[in-house]
Amino acid sequence: MNDIWSALLGLGDKLAAHVLLSAAAIALGIAVALPLAIWASRAPPVARAALGFASLVQTIPALALLALFFPILLSLRAVFGEGLPTLGFLPALLALSLYALLPILRNAVTAQANLDPGVIEAADGVGMTFWQRLRLVEVPLSAPYIMAGIRTAAVWTIGAATLSTTIGQPSLGDPIFAGLQTQNWVLVLAGCIASAGLALIADALLGTIEKGLAARRRALTFGGLGAVVLGVLAALVVQFGSSDDDRIVIGAKGFSEQYILARLIGQRLEQAGYAVDYRDGLGSAVAHRAVSSGAIDILVDYTGTIWANEMERTDNPDRDTMLAEIVDWETRTSGTQVLGRLGFENAYGLAMPREKATFGMFETIGDLAARGQGMTIGGDPEFFERPEWIAVRDTYGLRFAARRNFSPTFMYNALRSGEADVIGAYTSDGRIAADDLVILDDPEGAFPNYDAIVLVAPETSEDARLLEVLRPLVGAIDVEAMREANLSVDREDNKLSFDEAARRLAQCAGLESP
Amino acid sequence: MTAPSKPLLEFRNVRKSYDATEAVAGVSLAIAPGEFVALVGASGSGKSTLLKTVNRLVEPTSGTVHFDGESIESLPLAALRRRIGYVFQSIGLFPHMTVGENIAIGPRLLGEKLEDGRIAQLLKLVDLEGAMAARMPDELSGGQRQRVGVARALANEPQLLLMDEPFGALDPITRDALGERVLSLHSEFGLTTVMVTHDMAEALLLADRVLVMDGGAIVADETPHSLLEGAGGEIAQGLVAVPRAQADRLAELAR
Numbered sequence: 001m002n003d004i005w006s007a008l009l010g011l012g013d014k015l016a017a018h019v020l021l022s023a024a025a026i027a028l029g030i031a032v033a034l035p036l037a038i039w040a041s042r043a044p045p046v047a048r049a050a051l052g053f054a055s056l057v058q059t060i061p062a063l064a065l066l067a068l069f070f071p072i073l074l075s076l077r078a079v080f081g082e083g084l085p086t087l088g089f090l091p092a093l094l095a096l097s098l099y100a101l102l103p104i105l106r107n108a109v110t111a112q113a114n115l116d117p118g119v120i121e122a123a124d125g126v127g128m129t130f131w132q133r134l135r136l137v138e139v140p141l142s143a144p145y146i147m148a149g150i151r152t153a154a155v156w157t158i159g160a161a162t163l164s165t166t167i168g169q170p171s172l173g174d175p176i177f178a179g180l181q182t183q184n185w186v187l188v189l190a191g192c193i194a195s196a197g198l199a200l201i202a203d204a205l206l207g208t209i210e211k212g213l214a215a216r217r218r219a220l221t222f223g224g225l226g227a228v229v230l231g232v233l234a235a236l237v238v239q240f241g242s243s244d245d246d247r248i249v250i251g252a253k254g255f256s257e258q259y260i261l262a263r264l265i266g267q268r269l270e271q272a273g274y275a276v277d278y279r280d281g282l283g284s285a286v287a288h289r290a291v292s293s294g295a296i297d298i299l300v301d302y303t304g305t306i307w308a309n310e311m312e313r314t315d316n317p318d319r320d321t322m323l324a325e326i327v328d329w330e331t332r333t334s335g336t337q338v339l340g341r342l343g344f345e346n347a348y349g350l351a352m353p354r355e356k357a358t359f360g361m362f363e364t365i366g367d368l369a370a371r372g373q374g375m376t377i378g379g380d381p382e383f384f385e386r387p388e389w390i391a392v393r394d395t396y397g398l399r400f401a402a403r404r405n406f407s408p409t410f411m412y413n414a415l416r417s418g419e420a421d422v423i424g425a426y427t428s429d430g431r432i433a434a435d436d437l438v439i440l441d442d443p444e445g446a447f448p449n450y451d452a453i454v455l456v457a458p459e460t461s462e463d464a465r466l467l468e469v470l471r472p473l474v475g476a477i478d479v480e481a482m483r484e485a486n487l488s489v490d491r492e493d494n495k496l497s498f499d500e501a502a503r504r505l506a507q508c509a510g511l512e513s514p
Numbered sequence: 515m516t517a518p519s520k521p522l523l524e525f526r527n528v529r530k531s532y533d534a535t536e537a538v539a540g541v542s543l544a545i546a547p548g549e550f551v552a553l554v555g556a557s558g559s560g561k562s563t564l565l566k567t568v569n570r571l572v573e574p575t576s577g578t579v580h581f582d583g584e585s586i587e588s589l590p591l592a593a594l595r596r597r598i599g600y601v602f603q604s605i606g607l608f609p610h611m612t613v614g615e616n617i618a619i620g621p622r623l624l625g626e627k628l629e630d631g632r633i634a635q636l637l638k639l640v641d642l643e644g645a646m647a648a649r650m651p652d653e654l655s656g657g658q659r660q661r662v663g664v665a666r667a668l669a670n671e672p673q674l675l676l677m678d679e680p681f682g683a684l685d686p687i688t689r690d691a692l693g694e695r696v697l698s699l700h701s702e703f704g705l706t707t708v709m710v711t712h713d714m715a716e717a718l719l720l721a722d723r724v725l726v727m728d729g730g731a732i733v734a735d736e737t738p739h740s741l742l743e744g745a746g747g748e749i750a751q752g753l754v755a756v757p758r759a760q761a762d763r764l765a766e767l768a769r
Contacts, residue, residue, distance in 0.1 A: 116604075117604075118605065120606075122607070127591075127623055128592065129592050
């Protein structure tokens with residue numbers, strides 16, 4: 001219980017960001033939905049088209065809708081210039097506003113359609129103009145129903161806003177995603193409690209306004225409205241009152257190693273006097289573009305990932321050649337600086353429980369191709385879409401009975417419980433040793449090299465002092481140290497926090513304070 | 515009849531058709547200032563449609579309506595409607611406004627504030643207490659609501675009062691009392707009144723000119739007196755026969 005309390009108390013910043021994002025999205029949703037509803041009430045085809053569009057948007061999973069705004073905004077840079085943000089607040093705002101549109105629009109259109117025709121006839125009969133009728137009759141009579149729609153939209157938006165973590169917008173999703181990654185249920189619970197609590201409070205306040213409007217009691221209406229405004233103002237103060245724009249933002253993809261390394265880098269920078277911030281849980285493609293576009297300042301990435309996904313190369317040279325070409329490519333395309341290798345490799349590899357491998361005499365991926373057709377393969381959500389997997393599959397002619405996606409943490413559980421026979425594992429994962437897994441040999445060299453490297457965003461790399469602070473990290477972390485750090489946050493008992501694991505890793509790697 | 519004055523309201527070959535059906539089939543008609551005209555006919559005879567062409571709640575398919583010497587199309591819509599009082603069966607009091615606010619709505623649209631004293635005066639005209647002004651419409655009986663509806667229609671001091679089945683939903687006693695009240699207001703303020711009703715007895719008792727409509731056309735244009743003497747043709751007499759028979763039977767019962 002105490003753990004949850006302390007986790008909750010640490011969520012102030014995330015809560016403020018969550019409140020601001022949700023409030024902005026609902027406000028934008030209202031600003032679009034209400035004029036549209038007025039137009040729709042005068043033109044039935046508009047009503048059909050608008051409601052149809054809003055319903056269609058609802059069928060897109062929120063996670064996908066959020067991710068879709070990245071390429072959309074990227075292509076809009078042609079119009080609005082390179083300054084247009086493609087990650088973080090803007091895409092999250094746009095996606096959530098679209099989501100908020102339907103309940104507000106539907107309630108507003110329904111309220112208009114259900115107005116007593118006698119009252120409308122009277123409004124016309126006494127000589128009201130279009131705007132007078134709207135202001136004096138239609139809006140006051142529809143307001144309680146519109147408010148009910150706004151209430152629904154608010155609850156949805158606050159829930160869906162947790163997903164904006166995946167596109168680099170801080171929110172109450174941060175602790176949820178981080179906690180899911182490491183099976184740290186205290187963090188997950190704290191995030192869920194905070195966002196559910198926020199939704200309940202918003203619902204109650206908006207409900208008060210709705211009641212005030214329905215009963216025509218101004219005290220209730222303005223009381224509720226005042227409380228909402230105060231809440232948003234408080235969030236604004238927390239968000240912008242203390243922070244400065246000079247923070248160094250460190251990105252992390254959605255797995256433990258990334259969280260730990262981000263903290264390791266962050267702690268060094270803090271010791272050197274920098275203010276830092278973290279964007280956790282980024283998707284792989286999103287993360288790389290975030291650093292090359294300057295949306296984040298620092299990222300740990302992997303050579304093979306950039307090679308296959310960003311450079312779209314299918315050949316497989318030795319590790320030095322690959323790194324040299326990546327450095328060259330990054331410099332040419334975006335000016336992103338490759339600081340150097342951290343010292344360990346986190347390759348993809350196909351892993352099986354030792355017992356099963358010994359029993360079935362699986363030693364290489366070729367053995368799996370020959371005798372593994374009846375097996376189930378598990379992978380993280382992006383694994384089967386990645387070019388590396390496609391290369392391995394085609395090189396060896398792999399075929400399986402079934403393939404299943406798991407979050408990285410659950411993947412190992414699936415292997416243990418037999419729900420998967422073989423998984424696409426990460427070679428620096430502490431659970432390979434802990435769970436006694438075997439990585440199958442890759443004699444054809446189909447999996448590329450995955451040296452962990454530090455990337456620094458183009459503008460940030462002009463800060464020579466920052467580069468000096470980071471430089472000792474190059475070559476400092478070997479795979480044993482990384483595995484141990486990963487295991488320390490992934491194991492079920494005596495879990496360490498990311499911060500603590502990062503501190504121990506720094507010690508273990510013999511890094512001195514800058 | 516006095517010397518024919520300039521008509522306050524004039525229909526010139528007014529037609530209104532919806533798809534295949536013709537609701538109003540070319541009506542030409544002049545109504546003099548001060549007249550109390552009843553438009554009588556069965557459901558679907560076009561009487562309500564014809565009435566609504568005056569305040570343009572219905573736009574004629576062809577033909578024109580002239581009000582006080584001008585074509586109504588040449589007047590701004592809202593301005594036209596503010597010069598015409600309109601009372602109709604479903605009343606249409608604004609449920610979110612008090613009785614007083616409902617009555618004051620017309621002047622409010624013109625940017626004028628109706629004094630409390632004037633609201634009380636208007637309520638008194640329709641036999642309601644001045645204290646009623648603070649009530650909400652849903653606290654009122656049906657008859658009280660229609661009285662407020664009439665007061666609202668009079669608030670702008672209109673020249674013309676249009677009434678579409680105004681007493682149709684009221685109980686007989688309220689209906690009779692409110693009809694008498696409207697008739698005396700009509701005389702007191704020198705109004706010109708056009709009332710649509712399907713009740714010939716009501717038309718005969720209140721109006722000084724009865725128009726009978728059938729199939730979108732006016733088939734009789736008579737005074738109540740001449741209708742009772744048998745003028746106006748078959749359809750009009752069919753309508754007159756109903757209250758006459760009722761009156762005869764009541765007289766017989768009383769004997």
